[in-house]
Amino acid sequence: MNAVTSPKREVRVLKAKKATPEALAPYGEILGYNPNVKPLPIDFYGGKAKVRRVVNFESDGDTEMPVVTVDVRPLEVSHMERHPKHTQAFISLQNKPFVVVFAPPSDAELPEVDKAEAFLFDGESGFVMKKNCWHEFPFALFDGTNLLVVLRKEATNGLTTDQVYKNEAVGPDLVKRDLEARFGLSFKVEI
Numbered sequence: 001m002n003a004v005t006s007p008k009r010e011v012r013v014l015k016a017k018k019a020t021p022e023a024l025a026p027y028g029e030i031l032g033y034n035p036n037v038k039p040l041p042i043d044f045y046g047g048k049a050k051v052r053r054v055v056n057f058e059s060d061g062d063t064e065m066p067v068v069t070v071d072v073r074p075l076e077v078s079h080m081e082r083h084p085k086h087t088q089a090f091i092s093l094q095n096k097p098f099v100v101v102f103a104p105p106s107d108a109e110l111p112e113v114d115k116a117e118a119f120l121f122d123g124e125s126g127f128v129m130k131k132n133c134w135h136e137f138p139f140a141l142f143d144g145t146n147l148l149v150v151l152r153k154e155a156t157n158g159l160t161t162d163q164v165y166k167n168e169a170v171g172p173d174l175v176k177r178d179l180e181a182r183f184g185l186s187f188k189v190e191i
Contacts, residue, residue, distance in 0.1 A: 021034075030055075033067050033093070034052065034054045039051055044159065044176075052067055062154060063086070063150065063152055064151065065148055066151075066156060069144060069145070070138060075188060076187065076189070077188075079136060079177065079178055079179060080101070080177055081177070082105070082134045083133075084173060084175070086155065089126055090121075091149075092123040092146070094145065095123045096142050099118060099119065099141070101189065102119065103135070105130045105131065106134070113179065116134075
């Protein structure tokens, strides 16, 4: 009986490389904190929230996914905003907790402040808000909390300092209101 020989196969070994931005450049971009990306000129939070556009995300809408590095700031809410064109998402990239204040979604010019509520997120999951959901930007409980934010570029652009008028901002996908000026009130959150 003759032995049946199979055709010789070439086996190539691929050694896993460290996933660095440079190594992955031919294939895409790492989505995460990058201190080399200059923050946008947004200063509603006294320099405590630095917004960086770290990758080039494409979609059929003008959507982006910036990573926002949030430092601890007082748990006080003096502004609320809504977005009429998208359902915004916040995702903790480091399993760090954060707090968000919401008021019911509406297309009104002002939030229903009597219905505002605060929520503590454990950092193990993010959230997606409904369109026009009034909210304040998340509060970090630890400095250097990186949040992945999924939103339309025109909402982010509406927050840049050249779009602010009388401590408020309005754009094609943003209505940000000063609660102290409009209602003479602010909120303080307790955990």
